Amino acid sequence: MRTAAMKRTGSRIFPHLEALRGRELDAGGFSHRPGGEYRADATAWAVMVLTATGTRKDLLEKARSRLAAGQKQDGRVCISSEHPEAYWPTPLAVLAWHGSPAHHEARSHAVKFLASTTGRHFVKDPEAPVKHDTSVKGWPWIENSHSMVEPTALSLIALRIAGIGETGRTREGTRMLMDRQLPQGGWNYGNTLVYGQELFPQPENTGLALSALAGSVVRQDVLRSLEYLESRIIRLRAPLSLGWGLLGLGAWGARPGKARSWVLESFKLQEKFGPYDTTLLSLLLLAFLAGGGLGSVLEGKGPAA
Amino acid sequence: MTLKRDTRERNGWTRREFLLGSAGWGIAASGSSLLLASCTKRDWRADTFIARVSTYEADIALVLRKGFRELGLEGGEIRGKRILLKPNLIEPHVGAGHINTHPNVVRGAAEAFLTLGASGVLVAEGPGHSRDSVLVLEESGLGDVLVEDHIPFLDLNYEPGYAVKNLGGRTRFSTLTLPAALAQVDWVVSLAKMKTHHWTGVTLSMKNLFGVMPGIYYGWPKNILHWEGIEQCIFDINATVKPHFAIVDGIVGMEGDGPIMGSPHHAGVVVLGRNLAAVDATGARIMGIDPTKVAHLVAASGRLGTIRESDILQRGEKVASVRTDFALVDKIHAQRGLRMR
Numbered sequence: 001m002r003t004a005a006m007k008r009t010g011s012r013i014f015p016h017l018e019a020l021r022g023r024e025l026d027a028g029g030f031s032h033r034p035g036g037e038y039r040a041d042a043t044a045w046a047v048m049v050l051t052a053t054g055t056r057k058d059l060l061e062k063a064r065s066r067l068a069a070g071q072k073q074d075g076r077v078c079i080s081s082e083h084p085e086a087y088w089p090t091p092l093a094v095l096a097w098h099g100s101p102a103h104h105e106a107r108s109h110a111v112k113f114l115a116s117t118t119g120r121h122f123v124k125d126p127e128a129p130v131k132h133d134t135s136v137k138g139w140p141w142i143e144n145s146h147s148m149v150e151p152t153a154l155s156l157i158a159l160r161i162a163g164i165g166e167t168g169r170t171r172e173g174t175r176m177l178m179d180r181q182l183p184q185g186g187w188n189y190g191n192t193l194v195y196g197q198e199l200f201p202q203p204e205n206t207g208l209a210l211s212a213l214a215g216s217v218v219r220q221d222v223l224r225s226l227e228y229l230e231s232r233i234i235r236l237r238a239p240l241s242l243g244w245g246l247l248g249l250g251a252w253g254a255r256p257g258k259a260r261s262w263v264l265e266s267f268k269l270q271e272k273f274g275p276y277d278t279t280l281l282s283l284l285l286l287a288f289l290a291g292g293g294l295g296s297v298l299e300g301k302g303p304a305a
Numbered sequence: 306m307t308l309k310r311d312t313r314e315r316n317g318w319t320r321r322e323f324l325l326g327s328a329g330w331g332i333a334a335s336g337s338s339l340l341l342a343s344c345t346k347r348d349w350r351a352d353t354f355i356a357r358v359s360t361y362e363a364d365i366a367l368v369l370r371k372g373f374r375e376l377g378l379e380g381g382e383i384r385g386k387r388i389l390l391k392p393n394l395i396e397p398h399v400g401a402g403h404i405n406t407h408p409n410v411v412r413g414a415a416e417a418f419l420t421l422g423a424s425g426v427l428v429a430e431g432p433g434h435s436r437d438s439v440l441v442l443e444e445s446g447l448g449d450v451l452v453e454d455h456i457p458f459l460d461l462n463y464e465p466g467y468a469v470k471n472l473g474g475r476t477r478f479s480t481l482t483l484p485a486a487l488a489q490v491d492w493v494v495s496l497a498k499m500k501t502h503h504w505t506g507v508t509l510s511m512k513n514l515f516g517v518m519p520g521i522y523y524g525w526p527k528n529i530l531h532w533e534g535i536e537q538c539i540f541d542i543n544a545t546v547k548p549h550f551a552i553v554d555g556i557v558g559m560e561g562d563g564p565i566m567g568s569p570h571h572a573g574v575v576v577l578g579r580n581l582a583a584v585d586a587t588g589a590r591i592m593g594i595d596p597t598k599v600a601h602l603v604a605a606s607g608r609l610g611t612i613r614e615s616d617i618l619q620r621g622e623k624v625a626s627v628r629t630d631f632a633l634v635d636k637i638h639a640q641r642g643l644r645m646r
Binding site for chain 2: 032036037041079080082083085086088120129140141142144145146148150188189190194195196197199200202203204236237238239240241269272273277
């Protein structure tokens, strides 16, 4: 079925959207790979895309309900029921439930969980080999581990889209991301200098951090990171890096003019590397559709011209 | 069409299954990774093989096959087996090949095992610092090699896991969650890089197995393992996974502030063997590092293998003939006092 959004954007992404929809499971939700089992993260990503493209509401609600069925009592959404400590899909679920009155309660519950959760933090020894401020709280991938860049950025994006404005918690999360920004620009998973050596930036982390910081800090504060990503993205076709790179630049009004053709080139890489997983397919589709950052598609501002 | 036929003929894989896919081999676990380990102290003897290899343009498969013969690894033991090669791809960057196991070493190892009659070779890694599998394959240069040779790649970070009893017992983990692919292969081969390391002194074949732990359960980097103690985790992972073989790429290794920010060091060697502790002890000695001062090797000695020089039969080159001291950084605590006299 071609949606209105699809008609506007042409047929170039239609096969990829169909591939994504082919991963829908009878019991609701989506698999990580074709023929695979249900995964919360895959489901959340697929829901975001299908919302943006105006796919059938009943299908969307079924997927959202599957996500809600797996939600734990304290609001967290985990990668599997056997691993409650791996709660990193929670912000993704918040984004997937966005705009669904039927899942307002599930979303509120998840938002409360995020607002009251942090990683493992400590005041470091003055002689410690790591440079970043280990006491500033963000969010971790896994319970009882140190906060890292990507889960912190995703949590901030989710809380903002859920309408949580500037609170002490989001301000500290923003401060944490700024503290983890590399002096020469960009972010990696979450370390800046170790034993006095500045580590390498990575495009996926940089795109995600820039997505989360848009609207919270001034351009000058992230200028080097924008410059790093703008120069790096020209050669990037790897899906995770390109997808987050485009969304990160888009959030700052710096989406490259060739963004869409780069996304299509990335899709084409599947001929070489095999089918992308559901997260990658979804991220690329959102990066194709977005005019700005992730918020521009999730807030229903429509696809880019 | 030709590609599909070649793929099947060579490696038992179709193009569709090629990269970034679930292993899906659907074969019964050999049980080798699930066997109860006896981690009590006992006497060990081990053989390791050292080969001089001056360049990545050398016929590495030929070198490895010679090593296999010296170590008594023959076709009868490998024929029909599915082999998982686990390279070190922690954080590839273009122009920084000394960070990762070189693609030609991966290619050589795959060819060597296939020549011995392996029914399939799979390259699998869960990079600690990067979540983008395609970027990892492209920046490392490994992607083109694997495509050309029809060797599949699996990112272990995203693999569904299965819980097994932690057979090491050095951490508080009662179980470890391993990627499903490990239960679907017969042999696990640590295809490591010879590097210094700022947290553990050295990273060779034992530390390399950190990368089998899926990021979806352990995060990026696998920070929860750091909180449990890196050395203790190395022990537990090795005791539980029970890898079958190790090949260390020391053609160009890394010295100084490894595992990422150090400098290239041309050691011109490949080290291999069945016992990972012995292979790492030999690798460390080649680097001019005393393995009896490296905490995770000391912990392994007598329990998972041996690091004692007198218990290791060196085949091929002698350590003394290829020793080349890797630079150590005094301000890095884990590297202090490691130099072998």
